[in-house]
Structures are given as structure tokens and as C-alpha cells.
Amino acid sequence: MSLKIAVVAPSSVPFVRGGAENLWWGLVESLNARADVAAELIKIPSPERNLEEIIHSYVDFARLDLLHFDQVISTKYPAWMISHPNHVIYMQHKLRGLYDTYPRHLPTTIPAKHQFPRELQSLHDFLLKPPDSRESLPEIVQILLAFLAWKDRLPPEWYAFPGAISRSIVHLLDAVGQSTPGVNRHCAISQTVANRAEYFPLQTVVEVFYHPTALQGLRTGQQQYFFTASRLDKPKRIDLIIRAWLAAEVSYPLYIAGNGPCEVDWRALAQGNPNIVFLGYVTDKQLAHYYADALAVIFVPEQEDYGLITLEAMLAGKPVITTSDAGGVTELVKHGENGWVAEPGVTALAQALKTCAASPTLAATFGATGKNWAEKVSWEALHDFLIVGLRKKLVVINTFSVYPPVSGGQLRIYHLYRWLARVWNVVLVTLVPASHASESITIAPGLQEIRIAKSHAYEKHEHQLSQKLGVSSGDIAALLYHEDIPEWGNAIKAATATANWVVLSHPYGYAALRSVYSGGFCYEAHNMEFDLKQGMLSSQGKPQRYRHELAVVEQAERACVQESTQIITCTAADRNRLIEYYGVVGKGTVIPNGVDIEGIPFISTHQRRAKHPKRLRVLFMGSLHLPNIHALEYILSIAEQCSNLDFVIAGSVCHAVNTQTSLPHNLTLLNVVSDEDKLGLLGNCDISLNPMAAGSGSNLKVLEAAASGQLIVSTRFGARGGVLMEGRDYIAQELEEIPTFLCELTSQQLLSYADVVDSAYQQIKQHSDWKALAEDFKMALQPLNTMGSTLLT
Incomplete structure (x- = not known):
């Protein structure tokens, strides 16, 4: 049965086609090309010429009922007002004019509460402290509609757009629409978007994933001109490109595709130079043609969200020339590798153009490097990232709870798998004391921990074992007495039944795993456990006290090493010791411990x-x-x-x-x-x-x-x-x-x-860095599943 996915988006009034539309149409079209998904793009006209239109647009989405879909995806205001139990926000941007580009000369402080009419004073309270859930949304909608009804009786500046109150109203609506109880995951199209102040709820983990382009027919052709393509409006800074090109005095012409409100002024700036060619609107087929024959693509917007032009240029095998303040563009363009990143001024940008024009062979090399990276950005990867039902499943068996991470073992498991959870659904099956309740919780986006409470009979055996051996022995007890926790076995059986990968973290869950699961698994060895336990136990007394238990550890570790399809160790010394002691060849990858650098x-x-x-x-x-x-x-x-x-x-x-x-x-x-x-x-x-x-x-x-x-x-x-x-x-x-x-x-x-x-x-x-180590871990697991997976970003 196909998953039913709704991509929910605003339709701009008047209609303008840009990067947002490219994402929506490309995502829906690529999803519908699959046999396991049925997707629909649902758009509502959303004019934003004044505050009244903005409020009504937010209300329209808040009232939209899409419960007949399995999942909804929103990417832009006000579409995230949609209410759905499986809602993922993949943010492109907010209403930037009321956030990061709000005019500095305008006020941000709303009037005092006593200045509001009594009927509207609850609006003041909401604006001052937006709620962190959707429970108050019906009341907020009613008070906002009442606020609009008072328009003729309140000061005009209260309804100014942009203005202090309009800014606060949109912040209020966004806060409610993005509230964590109503949104399963918060994602962003770039790190630039993820890092913007007030874009996401506080303490929210934002997942970043670069999306592909829907533009077809991209290829590498000749090197005939510099090229840029944008809507011709101020934030795209085509005027900076023109000034730099004129200053550079290069022989390659400058081609400019697009139209917009600044076209007349920028044509005047070009001074009728025959080598500056304004192409106007171009079709997708023409756009791909112009990319193909460019020497390089120049793209210098100010704090761009992402910049599909960058990705499209790379797919055409062209280097990109940009500026250090271009936002998301600089996440893709690496200076001296796949393009040039100049300071945002005429002189520095002109020098980059000169360098490129003087080195067409280097430009081609940069272009090939960019193309190699860009070709890995695919719709299939985005599907696996966004659609919960399409993500591969990794199950990890461990004998102690992982969150909150305090000890070394907890930190390793938490950080490795929280990064893997960016691309796979990761399920940890762990044990907690009998005094705790069995539960399933999400400890990071995509990372679920199923905590099984130990039985009282098990804890009695565990306590007796620790007294006998003279050291804490909860791990060894898991090998000896796992049958005392039938719920653990049932949880492992249920989780592994639909798993693409199974990882046994430490050998102490081996008996429980094998009691319900006979398939392949990866053994993640945090230590050489036999050596470690032998050293610990030998310090507590004579061998007859611990001989049996040490043999159980050795037997389990031997089985893990010999039966596993892959072995992961923290150090080369542990890998070599395991291979030598247990006599295995052809497997063993070192993924060292890491640290959360950021x-x-x-x-x-x-x-x-x-x-x-x-x-x-x-x-x-x-x-x-x-x-x-x-x-x-x-x-x-x-x-x-x-x-x-x-x-x-x-x-x-x-x-x-x-x-x-x-x-x-x-x-x-x-x-x-x-x-x-x-x-x-x-x-x-x-x-x-x-x-x-x-x-x-x-x-x-x-x-x-x-x-x-x-x-x-x-x-x-x-x-x-x-x-x-x-x-x-x-x-x-x-x-x-x-x-x-x-x-x-x-x-x-x-x-x-x-x-x-x-x-x-x-x-x-x-x-x-844990992120890089997790990528290595993913690659080590990859051969164990022929279905593949996506990139960590």
C-alpha cells in the first residue's frame, strides 16, 4: 500500500516561479515516480501585500484538514500552520522582511497593554509571550480576526506592514505553527537557514539536508562567457556583478538571464556595453543551454537561503564565483576547489573574474570537482531523509540506557547513532532498572530508545552475581539471566523483524539477541571484553570465584566476532587483538571514539x-x-x-x-x-x-x-x-x-x-568529529544492505 504524502505550500499572489516552486514540483514529481508513494502538491493562494492578507493566509492553512494523508511536508510560511500528527517542516525561509531583513529603523516594541482595547488585551499577552503549543490556536485566530475588525478605530501604524505589531503577529503565528508537539521534525535546506535567529523554537535540533534541482538537461559544453541567472531585484546584487565585470576588463562577455523590478536601472548601469547581454526570461531548456557554455557562473546574492543556481552550475560542470556573504551559496562553493569566494566588493570580485578568465583550464578543473559532488545530491536521498516510512531501519541492542549520555559508552552510542539517525530510523533497545517503567522515547530526531525495565527476578540474580564477583556485573548478568526479562526478548524480536541492519553494541546482549533473531548483525566492540573482564575479576580474588563467568564472556565475545558480518572497534589495538585471539580474517573496521566539536x-x-x-x-x-x-x-x-x-x-x-x-x-x-x-x-x-x-x-x-x-x-x-x-x-x-x-x-x-x-x-x-566518524560507520555498514542509503549532510 502506497504512502500518501501531501506537500503543502503557499501560492504567491501575483504568481512568481522561483526556487521554492522548483523544490515543491520536483519533490512531488519524483515521489510519484515511485511505486511506494502517492504524493500531491496542495497550494492555497497566499497574498502578502498587507497585514490583513497575511493573517487570512495563516488562518486558511490553520483550517486545512489533511488527515487523509499519511504525512505532510511544509517548507514555507504560512503552510506550517497545518495541523497533522506526522508533520515535517523542511524550511526554506520565513517571511524575511519581518525577521532577518526587518528594517533597522522600524520599531520592534509593541504598545503597552493598557493601550489595547479591553477586547484585545489578550492579544497583547499572546504577542508578548507566544505559547509553545497549538492548544491556544483557536483563541488566537479569533482575537486576530477581531483585531482586523478594529482597524478603523485604532492608530494606522498598528497595522503597518512591516511594523512592530505585524512583526509580532507573524512571530506569534510562526511560534504556534512550529511548536514541537505539532511538528515531528524540524529540518532546513541549508545551515544558513538553520542558523538564523528566531527561525526555529529554542533548543530544537534542526536537521540540514541539501535538496536537488528539478531542472533537466544540464550538461558541460564550451567556455564562451560568464553567466548569471536570477530574478532581477535588489537582494540578488546583479549590479555588483556588472560593476565587477566592467572593472575586470575581461574578454569573456557577461550574460544575464531573468527579469524583475531592477532591470531598467541595471541596463542603464551596463551603459549599452554590447558584451553585457540581458537575456530576459529564459525557458528551462534555454537555461540548461546557457549553463552548458559558460566559463563560470557568477552568483552573489546577499545571505541567500540556499541558491539552486549554485547546484545547477555545478551539475553543468561549471565553477561558481560568489562572495563571502552569500549565505547558503558558500556552503556549496569551496574557494580554490570548485570555485572562487571573494569579499563582497567590486575590486575583490573583479579579481576573481580576472583569475578565472586567465585560467580556463583551472576553471574546468573546478567545474569537474563541483560536478562530482553535486551528482550525489538526489531526489532519492531527499525522499529517504524526509519521508519517515521510506527510511531504512537500524536496530541497536545494548544492555544499558543511553540517554542522557554521561559515561563513555553512552556518549559513543548516542553521538554515533544520532548522526546516523539523520538518514536512517535508528532504534536502540536497552535495559533500565526495575524501578523504572518500560517506555519508548525519542532522544534525538530519528533516534528512538526502547527502554525495557529489568524484572525483579533478574535484578536479584544481578545483585547476587555482583556480590560473588566483587565488581558490578550487570553486563555479565545479561548473558546469564536474559530469560528473566522476557519483555526484552519480545522488544528485540519486534524491532529486528523489520530492520535493514542490526548492531550488537557490546557482547552482553548476544544471548538475548540470538534467542529471537538468527540473521546477520554487526558487532560493535567497545573493548576487548575478555581481556578487560579478566583484569577486573582477577583483582578480586582467586580464579575459581569467576572462572565460569569469565568463560561465558569469552564464549559470547567469540560468537560475536565469528558470527558477525562486520566488526567495529574503537582502536586498531582492539581490532588486532580480537582478530588474533578469536581467529577471524577479512573483517574489522576501526571507528575511533569522537567528540562533539560544535x-x-x-x-x-x-x-x-x-x-x-x-x-x-x-x-x-x-x-x-x-x-x-x-x-x-x-x-x-x-x-x-x-x-x-x-x-x-x-x-x-x-x-x-x-x-x-x-x-x-x-x-x-x-x-x-x-x-x-x-x-x-x-x-x-x-x-x-x-x-x-x-x-x-x-x-x-x-x-x-x-x-x-x-x-x-x-x-x-x-x-x-x-x-x-x-x-x-x-x-x-x-x-x-x-x-x-x-x-x-x-x-x-x-x-x-x-x-x-x-x-x-x-x-x-x-x-x-562525531559527524565524520558516523559517516565512516555508515560506509562500514553499507555493504551489509544492498538497498543502500543516503548521504549525511
């Missing part, structure tokens, strides 16, 4: 010292994991020796300290902290201390420290993973050397390590 502010050493010029602060963060516990015990033993420093310990590892223990005066235990407090610690502490002597995988805390700008002091084992190099990116000190180094460390010496801090940041930025 989410952690970098603060340089000099900035830290200027902010906190007195005592140096040392930070250690860790979960309640035996190697971390040993590291904490070590720090407790050396803190008093290093009386010149203040030590801060954060994370669940703090629970390992007996509450009756007397702590060194210069050491503070913070336990588990919020994300906001964690960022504060990363920004306020000067040194990240990592005295690790055991464990497997790699240390996420080291990557976060590097991303934040802390100086890393670590054992060589603690900085394993291959990203950071001792001396260049961190200070390598073994356990016996650390006290002396720290005791002698002064603020001035810390400043001398600024280059080390900067180098570590550059290494992390280049090699450890």
Missing part, C-alpha cells in the same frame, strides 16, 4: 589564565568503572603532595569513595554533573589528568579535554587510540612521574604548553 567551546590556555589567574585546577572525570576507580584512588594518594593545585573529580566514579573518608583539602568530589556543568568544568579547569593504567578501547575524556583547550597530562596507556601524539598534543607522564611534574607546574609553565594545547585541538577537530 558542542564544546574551545578556550585557549591564555584565556583560561586571564580568567582564573591564581591556582591551577586539575580535572578528572569518569564513570564507576574499575579502571577509573583505580585512577581516582591514585589521585587521592597524590593530591596532598601537590598542594599547589586544586583537584576536581566528576562523574559516577565519585561513588567509589567512602562517605566517611577524609578527603585532601585541595580535592573536591562533584559526583554526576549536568551537561551544562560539565562544559563549565571543561572551560574552568586548566589541566585534564588521566592516570589510567588499565582498560580497553579509548578514553573519551581525553578527546573532550582536547576539544575544550585543557592541557592533557596522561599516561601513555591513557592516551591510547592513535589520535594524540605525546609531546606534540599531550604531556606523557607515567604514574610514578606525575606527582613531580604536577608539583613543579606553575601558571607560567602552563602558558609554555599553549602550542601543545592548540595542536591537540587541531588533531581532534580533524580526526575525531
